[in-house]
Amino acid sequence: AQSVAQPEDQVNVAEGNPLTVKCTYSVSGNPYLFWYVQYPNRGLQFLLKYITGDNLVKGSYGFEAEFNKSQTSFHLKKPSALVSDSALYFCAVRDGRNTDKLIFGTGTRLQVFP
Amino acid sequence: EPEVTQTPSHQVTQMGQEVILRCVPISNHLYFYWYRQILGQKVEFLVSFYNNEISEKSEIFDDQFSVERPDGSNFTLKIRSTKLEDSAMYFCASRVEGGVANTEAFFGQGTRLTVV
Numbered sequence: 105a106q107s108v109a110q111p112e113d114q115v116n117v118a119e120g121n122p123l124t125v126k127c128t129y130s131v132s133g134n135p136y137l138f139w140y141v142q143y144p145n146r147g148l149q150f151l152l153k154y155i156t157g158d159n160l161v162k163g164s165y166g167f168e169a170e171f172n173k174s175q176t177s178f179h180l181k182k183p184s185a186l187v188s189d190s191a192l193y194f195c196a197v198r199d200g201r202n203t204d205k206l207i208f209g210t211g212t213r214l215q216v217f218p
Numbered sequence: 219e220p221e222v223t224q225t226p227s228h229q230v231t232q233m234g235q236e237v238i239l240r241c242v243p244i245s246n247h248l249y250f251y252w253y254r255q256i257l258g259q260k261v262e263f264l265v266s267f268y269n270n271e272i273s274e275k276s277e278i279f280d281d282q283f284s285v286e287r288p289d290g291s292n293f294t295l296k297i298r299s300t301k302l303e304d305s306a307m308y309f310c311a312s313r314v315e316g317g318v319a320n321t322e323a324f325f326g327q328g329t330r331l332t333v334v
Contacts, residue, residue, distance in 0.1 A: 136320055147222070147309060147327040148261070155320040194261060204249065204274055205263040206323065 106131045106199045110209035117185045118217050125180040125212045127195030136198040137178040138206065139169055143191045151193075154178060165189070185216045220244045222326035224310050230332045231300055239295045239329045241310030249313040250293045251323060252285065254278075254306040261309065267293065300333045307331075 107130045117123045129135055136155050140148040152163025154171045162168045169180045180193060192213050196206040223242045231237045243250050252264040265275040267285050284296045293312075297304055307330050311323040 138322060140325070145327075147224075148311075148325040150322045150324065153320070153322050196261075204266050205251075205276070206253075206261075207263070208253075208261040210260045 106197055106203075106207045108195050108197050108207055108209040110193075110195055110212045112212050113210075114213045114215060116215045116217065119187050120184050123182050123185045123189070123214065123216070125193050125195075125214060127178045127180065127209060128176050129178060129195070129197045130176060131197055131199040133199050135176075135178075137169075137171060138196040138198070139163065139167070139178075139180050140194045140196060140208075141191045142194065142211075148194065151180070185214075187216045187218050190214055190216045222310055222312055222324050224308075224326035224329050226329060227327065228330045228332070230334060233302060233333055234299050237297050237300055237331065239297075239308050239310075239331070241293045241295075241326055242291050243293055243310065243312030244314070244324055245291070247312035247314050247324075249273075249315070249323075250285075250287070251311040251313075252295045253309045253311060253325075255309065255328075256303075256306045264295075264308075297331075300331075302333050305331055305333045 109128045138153045139151040151167050152161050154161050159171045167182050192211045194211050195209040225240045250267045253261050255261045263276050265279045266273045282298045286294050307328045309328045310326045313323045315321045
C-alpha cells in the first residue's frame with residue numbers, strides 16, 4: 105500500500121536561514137512525488153514534482169526537493185527562508201502506473217520567524 | 219491564470235439533509251477529483267472521474283456519495299444524507315491529461331462543510 109510520512113508536525117526556522125521539510129514514502133511501483141502548500145483559508149497550491157530524471161527538482165517560490173531512492177525520501181528545501189513561506193506543507197505520492205490518486209502526508213507547519 | 223473554483227466556500231447543513239458541492243475545473247482538463255480534509259487530519263482521496271464515469275474511488279466514497287458532470291463545465295459532489303462525521307473541508311481538483319500520466323493536479327480553495 106502507498107503511504108507518505110512527514111515526521112515533523114512543525115518546523116521553526118529564522119528568516120534567511122535554510123529550511124528543510126522532511127518526507128518519506130512507500131510505494132510498490134515507481135513513485136510520482138509532489139509537494140503542495142496550503143496558506144490559511146486557501147486551497148492546496150502545487151509547488152513541485154518528481155517523476156523521473158534529475159533527482160533535484162526545482163519549483164515555485166525558490167523551493168526545491170531532492171529525490172533519494174535508497175532512503176525513499178523527498179525532502180523539501182529552500183536556501184533562504186522568508187516569513188511569507190510560513191504555511192502548511194503537504195507531501196504526496198502517486199504510485200506510478202498503478203493508480204491516479206494522490207496519497208498525502210499529514211502535513212508540516214512551517215513557521216519562519218523574522 | 220486559470221484556476222479551479224468551488225462554491226460555496228462554507229456550507230452548513232442539518233444531519234440527514236442532502237448537500238451538493240460544486241466545482242468548476244480548469245477548462246481543458248480531463249480528469250476530476252474530490253478530496254476531503256477533516257479538521258486537523260490529512261487530505262484524503264474520495265473519487266476520480268474521467269470520461270463521464272468514476273475511474274477510482276476510496277472506501278470512504280460509499281453509497282451516500284455521488285459525483286456528476288452535468289454540463290461541460292461543472293463537477294459536483296452530492297452527499298445524500300449527511301452525517302456529523304461528514305464535516306470536513308472538501309477539495310475539488312483537476313488534471314490536464316488522462317490515464318496515469320505525470321501531470322500535477324490543481325486544487326480549488328475548498329468548501330468547508332459543517333453538519334449540525
